[in-house]
Structure formats: structure tokens, C-alpha cells
Amino acid sequence: MMTSGGKYSTINNQQLQGSVPAVPDPPPVTVKFTDSNLQTFPPSQAHGKITGGSRPPRDADDSFSKPVSGGSSDEPQQGGWLQTFAVASYKPYFDVDTSDVLERIIDSLFPFRGTFNEKTSTNPDLYGPFWICTTLIFLAASMGTFVTYIAHKLKDQEWNYDINLVTWSAGLFYGYVTIVPLCLYVILKYFSVPAGLVQLFCLYGYSLFIFIPALCMSIVPLDIFRWVIAGVAGFMSATFVALNLRAHIKSAGEQWFFIVAGIFLLQLALSVVLKIYLFTVSV
Template identity: 90%
Template sequence: MLCRYGPFWICTTLIFVAASIGTFVTYIAHKLKNKEWEYDINLVTWSAGLFYGYVTIVPLGLYVILKYFSAPSGLVPLFCLYGYSLFVFIPALCLSVVPLEIFRWVVAGVAGFMSATFVALNLRAHIKSAGERWFLIVAGIFLLQLALSVALKLYLFTVTV
């Protein structure tokens, strides 16, 4: 039963960490420049839509693709795998407090690469059984995980004052 609830709690934790860290970073940036600061509730709704949507839509799409290629896979294990793959973004978001832009890009890139590697390695056996197009599936997995990382960097790791 842990597998079914773990990804939900990781996503939920990620939503609140993303919103609170993003709010904290913008608050500090505004205070350092002596500017007025207002709370942005959109961080919570945007984070919820991004993480819950990603953990639902991407595994569904991968499930359909793997079924098309007659590769053995289950939908619930894919949901679990993608949910657990997001765990690395929790410490990455915490590290986004550091006010160096290049450091934030590195953290987002490393987190995206680690997450993509986790998914690809855990699906290796399923993907190889998909035939000669296994490389396209792996490339798609990497690109989607890295796209998530870039979206997080651009929206949550960037501070504008």
C-alpha cells in the first residue's frame, strides 16, 4: 500500500515546499531592495496543477505507448514511479534559496537529470521489450523530465523584483 500513497504525498509535499520556498525567496529579495512585497497565491495553484498533472498525464501517456508496443507495464506502478521520481526536486527547491542564478540552473539541471535517470533505469526492462523503438521512448522520458526541470527553474527558481 505504501507505493500507492507515497507518490501522492511526495507531490503534495513538493507543492507546499515549492510555494513556501518561492514565497520566501521573493520576500527576501523584495526586503533586500526595500520594495513592497505581496503574497502570490498563484504559486500554490500553479505548483498543484504542474505536479499533479505531470504525475497523472505523463504515466498515462507512457502506459498507452508501452501498451502499443506490447511492452509489459502496469498503470499503478507507472504512477508510483513518476511520483517517486519527483522526490529529488524537494531538496532542489530548498537549494533554490541560494541567490546565484547559475547555481539555480545547475541545481535544476542536476535534479532533472537525476529524476530522468531514475525513471529510465527503473523502466529499462519494459522499454527494451518494446523493440527497436526503445531509444525514442527513453529520449521522450528524458526530455519530459528535463522539461519539468526547466519549467520549475523558470517559474519557481527565478526571482524578479
């Protein structure tokens, strides 16, 4: 300890003996939180599916599943007859998968059922008719070319490819499946018979599928066999169209029988034309 004279003095040890009084701990501080106003949301019930907030664009989903009354907000709105030239207006008629097309093809091979129109009334397609006609065109040209080539080679004759066979068959099949349903649609409208133009295109397009195996069997070099094949194919195709339209055309009154008979005979005439120009191979 320092004195007034600037000297240090010793501290008595006895005065330092004793215990240091304990300092009491401060009381614990309690923190209170007010109730939160946050809302709790229940979990979504759509497990394993894409929710509405993260759904993909409609082009990748099901935008073509049903005919739309109008275009999307990104597309310009077109009204009246201008919709005929819009590609979007034809998208619903190509909304079919492989199972749908196969089922409709099988129905066309059993013409006496007469249930094709009922099955396709809500979703007629143009995909199947287009590819059936396209297959018939190339098949008719290839089969005719193959048969004539073999016949010429067996007789050691010169062979030349006839390109007109492709153009002629294209005009025949595409023209028939377009013009005939269009004319029939006008006739049915005249008699106030309910009928859809796209549904008629669908019906006539699938009715031509039977001619695909008939064309394949036409390579047999027997003319009587080709006549039988063409006759059977024509009868099945005509029966398929007539029976599916009979129930609808009956509402036209007494004229329904003549309309159905005309449809049946016109389809038979098609098979005769195919036999003469496609099923007959001459060297």
C-alpha cells in the first residue's frame, strides 16, 4: 500500500483472511412470444401428380383432347369462315392414339355390327382415313409395278415403270373419300337428316381399309380369284357404310331406302373400278 511519502507498506495478512461473500445470480429472464398469425395450409390431395402451379404447357398436356371453341390468348382470334383455314381448328380431329385407330379398323372388318357411328360420334378422326388412303395409293402403285415387272421378266420383255399409276390412284382414293361424303352431306341436309361432315369423312375413310388386304392378294395371277377378292371387299365395304348410316337416314322418311341403296351401290361400283384398273395386270 502506497503512503503519502511515496513509500509502499505491507498489508496485514490477517486482515485479508475470510471468505469472499458470494454474489447472487441474477434471476432468469423469461421471453414470451406472441401468437403467430400465420395460416397453416393442408397438404395437397394430388399425390404424385403435377399441381396446377407447375402444370406443363397445354401443347404438352391434353390441349387436343376436345374441340376448342376458341384459340388461346397467344393466338389471334378468327371467326366465321376464316376458321376453315386455321390449322388449330383441325387439331381435335387428329387426337387419336394407336389403340383408337386399331379399334376402328377392326370395326370396319366386321360390317354387320353397325356400331361404328355410335363409337365415333363424340370423337371422329381424320388421321386414320388419311393414312388408309395414303397406304392404298402407294400399295396400289407398288403391287401393280411388282406384278408387271415379274410378268415382263418371265417373258423376257422390256419393262417400263408407269408413273401415272400413282397419280391415278391418288386421285381415285383421295377424291372418293372427299367428294362422296361431301355430296352425301348435302343430300342429308336437304332431307333434314342430322349428320356431321367430319363423321362422314371418318366413316368412308375407314370403309376403304378392306381394300388394303384385297390389293395384297391381287398378286395371285388368276383373274377369277381377283374378281372374287374385289367382290368380297366391295360387299364388306358397302355393307359397313350402309348399315352405319341406315339408322340416321331413316329419319328422312320414305326416301331413306333409296338413299341407303344408292350408298351401297356406289361403294360396289368403287370395287369394280378397282378391279378393272388396279386388280388387272396385263403384259
